[in-house]
Amino acid sequence: MIDLSTYNKQNYDPGPLPRRIAWYVVSLLFFETRLPWPYSLKRTLLSLFGCTLRDGLIIKPKVKIKYPWFLDIGAHCWIGEGVWIDNLCQVTLGDHVVLSQGAYLVTGNHDHKKESFDLILAPIEVQSGAWITAKSIVCPGVTIGENSILTCGSVATHSLAANHTYSGNPATPKT
Numbered sequence: 001m002i003d004l005s006t007y008n009k010q011n012y013d014p015g016p017l018p019r020r021i022a023w024y025v026v027s028l029l030f031f032e033t034r035l036p037w038p039y040s041l042k043r044t045l046l047s048l049f050g051c052t053l054r055d056g057l058i059i060k061p062k063v064k065i066k067y068p069w070f071l072d073i074g075a076h077c078w079i080g081e082g083v084w085i086d087n088l089c090q091v092t093l094g095d096h097v098v099l100s101q102g103a104y105l106v107t108g109n110h111d112h113k114k115e116s117f118d119l120i121l122a123p124i125e126v127q128s129g130a131w132i133t134a135k136s137i138v139c140p141g142v143t144i145g146e147n148s149i150l151t152c153g154s155v156a157t158h159s160l161a162a163n164h165t166y167s168g169n170p171a172t173p174k175t
Helices: 017-031 039-048
Strands: 071-073 084-086 091-093 104-106 108-110 119-121 124-126 165-167
Touching: 017 039, 104 124
Parallel strands: 071 091, 084 104, 091 124
Antiparallel strands: 108 119
């Protein structure tokens, strides 16, 4: 049985409160909006908030990024409309990665076996050339191998090998 009165986030600290509030406001105004702000402005704002990024990022409207200081983006990546990068810890995107519309990358979960519902964190890595298609989910601790595809609506609950196409929940290789 879960007893939320005993919840313990185990000293999790995502950074100073003023920084988080400033990012929240910037995110609402420039990233989560439908307004098509220039990519160059969005890249500049991400950099100012600690995101490591290389040349060529395309980032569409209505994108939600929890903490840019836990985000590393390779060269020539595309982040589609409605993507949510729920990065309580590190998310790394290699070069030429595509996150299609509505994709969800989540680095945090809770230990449902403990009464205190402890926070569990694990980083995500999406290696170069990978494509996370529309409405797909990448779970905590998962690595998506180079040039792999996670098809529409699929859920990656475990790491996916390079050069394969995966589908389903949990995602399995397509033959």
